[in-house]
Amino acid sequence: MNEAFAPRMYPLTSTDRKLLLGLQGHLCAICGTDGQLVIDHDHDTGLVRGGLCHTCNAGLGMFRDSQSFLMAAMGYLAKAQLIKDSISPKELKRMRMDRRIESV
Numbered sequence: 001m002n003e004a005f006a007p008r009m010y011p012l013t014s015t016d017r018k019l020l021l022g023l024q025g026h027l028c029a030i031c032g033t034d035g036q037l038v039i040d041h042d043h044d045t046g047l048v049r050g051g052l053c054h055t056c057n058a059g060l061g062m063f064r065d066s067q068s069f070l071m072a073a074m075g076y077l078a079k080a081q082l083i084k085d086s087i088s089p090k091e092l093k094r095m096r097m098d099r100r101i102e103s104v
Contacts, residue, residue, distance in 0.1 A: 012048060020039070020048070020051060021051045024050060028051065028052050028056050029049075029051060030052055030059075035053050036053070036054070037051035038051065038053075038057050040057055040060065042065070
């Protein structure tokens with residue numbers, strides 16, 4: 001986040017921001033990447049929640065900061081993983097090859 005812009009959006013000093021991100025080890029609070037972090041906040045209250053990478057911050061926004069939507073997405077991915085796990089490695093390889101052929 002642009003340091004000059006941050007004070008207008010959140011009541012954080014540069015020192016506060018450094019302390020907050022330092023408490024997180026300068027890693028995204030969701031995925032743990034060590035790239036440039038943005039300050040995430042609650043859109044209803046404006047309260048600062050922590051530092052996130054751009055991808056995770058955008059992801060929360062896409063799910064409208066809804067725990068229900070995120071949990072539904074987790075269930076969806078878990079169900080898909082169960083299906084994937086039930087397919088033999090040989091069949092998965094064939095499916096990948098078929099997909100490459102169809103995309104040509």
